[in-house]
Amino acid sequence: MTSEKREAYDRLRRDPASIFKTGRPDEVFGQTDVLGCTDSRVPIGLCCAGSMLLLSPEERTSFLERSGAKGITSHSECGAGGIAFERKRGRPAADAAELDAWVREQTEEIADDVGCVYAGHIGPDQFVTRQHEARVTYVVAAPMCFNPSKDPYLANGFIVSHFAHRRSASAVEETAVTLALSFQFHAGGEAFFTGEEPFLLVGIGDPDDPTESGIALRLNLERALDLAVINGPLSVADRGRVQILTVDAPREIIAKYRA
Numbered sequence: 001m002t003s004e005k006r007e008a009y010d011r012l013r014r015d016p017a018s019i020f021k022t023g024r025p026d027e028v029f030g031q032t033d034v035l036g037c038t039d040s041r042v043p044i045g046l047c048c049a050g051s052m053l054l055l056s057p058e059e060r061t062s063f064l065e066r067s068g069a070k071g072i073t074s075h076s077e078c079g080a081g082g083i084a085f086e087r088k089r090g091r092p093a094a095d096a097a098e099l100d101a102w103v104r105e106q107t108e109e110i111a112d113d114v115g116c117v118y119a120g121h122i123g124p125d126q127f128v129t130r131q132h133e134a135r136v137t138y139v140v141a142a143p144m145c146f147n148p149s150k151d152p153y154l155a156n157g158f159i160v161s162h163f164a165h166r167r168s169a170s171a172v173e174e175t176a177v178t179l180a181l182s183f184q185f186h187a188g189g190e191a192f193f194t195g196e197e198p199f200l201l202v203g204i205g206d207p208d209d210p211t212e213s214g215i216a217l218r219l220n221l222e223r224a225l226d227l228a229v230i231n232g233p234l235s236v237a238d239r240g241r242v243q244i245l246t247v248d249a250p251r252e253i254i255a256k257y258r259a
Contacts, residue, residue, distance in 0.1 A: 008155040009135055009200075016202055016247035019154060027150035029257040034119050035069040038158045038178055040134035041127040042075045045147035046259070047159040049174045050080030051107050059170055060114050067164035068259055071119035074107035075127075076100050079181040132185045134158055135193070136200045137178040139171065139221060141212040142249035144257045146204065157202075158182070163212065163259070168220055175201065175224035176231065179242065184233055193241040201225065203246035206254065214246035221246070 011018050022028045036044030037051050051072045052060045063069075074081075077096060081103035085093050093099035104121050111118035124130060128149050136157030140146045143163045148154035158178040162171040182199055186192050193199045201221045205214030221244045228234040234242075 004152055005133075005155070008153060009197075011153075012136065012155045012202065013200060013243070013245070016245045019148070019202075019204070019247065020250055020253055022151045022153055024151040024153075025253070025257075028147055028154065029144055029253060030147075031068075031145050031257060031259055032147075033068055033070040035064070035067065035072045036122070037073075037075055037078060037080060038137075038160055038174065039075065039078065039080075039181075040136075040149075040156050040158050041077075041129050041132065042073075042122045043128060043147050043149040043156065043159060044073065045145035045159070046164070047161050048164070049160075049177050050078055050084050050103070051075075052110055053078075053081055053084035053103070053106055054174070054177070055170065057113065059166065060110060062166040063164050064114055064116060066166065067161060069116065069164075071117035072107060072111055073119045073122055074104045075122035076124050078103050079185060080177055081106075083177065128156065132182065134182060134186075135197075136202055137175060137182070138202050138204060139175055139217065139224075140204045141209075141217050142204050142206040142254050144249065144254055144259050155200075157200075162203075162217070162220075163206070168211075172220050172224045172227060175221065176227035179224065179228040180231070180233055183228075183238065193238075195240050198241050198243040201242060201244045203244070205246060205248040207248040207251060208254075214248045218244060218246045 134157040139160045141162040165171040203217035206212040
């Protein structure tokens with residue numbers, strides 16, 4: 001980890017509200033109408049695991065309505081896409097080429113089905129980082145986009161656009177998926193996360209909605225951690241290598257950047 005990335009991680013862990021001290025708020029919180037994957041290597045600001053590959057058709061329609069997305073992207077080496085492939089085909093993809101082709105084809109079909117634009121496939125040459133390096137999942141219940149990769153002051157991470165899910169259970173499942181992918185595929189290996197330097201689940205709440213506030217969000221993050229232990233690959237002992245933090249977004253930030 002570079003010194004800049006370590007400072008960003010340490011700052012976030014000490015003070016989650018430091019998120020809102022970014023010097024580039026228009027880039028970090030600016031609204032986008034293009035949906036991408038939660039993967040920290042391809043941050044867009046409005047995110048859903050596998051670009052909705054893990055959602056039902058009804059949930060996809062609802063997600064787009066609530067988020068305001070007009071287009072969706074796919075990307076190479078999609079971990080959530082790998083999960084979706086195995087669920088649908090009953091086996092893992094044979095190789096990266098098979099998975100990438102299937103993810104792209106399925107995302108194009110989803111775009112057609114829900115009536116939005118397929119905004120293209122993001123290849124490895126466009127990744128923010130080539131490998132999984134994130135130490136954070138941000139779960140954004142406040143109704144706004146969030147892209148921490150736009151400012152090195154912030155720790156980059158997986159993004160779960162919780163506010164766009166009609167069912168909180170879907171956001172919980174998606175958060176659990178980011179935990180599973182982090183512990184399985186992090187460039188530093190599973191042992192990278194420790195009790196002293198844990199993986200962070202950071203909830204960004206809406207102070208004006210009691211069901212989406214930071215306090216309420218903490219329960220969903222705990223449920224996501226439980227689910228990652230029940231479904232694997234996390235063990236009960238791994239709970240000690242994950243830290244949950246929550247903070248409410250300032251009202252003035254939500255008012256200015258509401259999605």
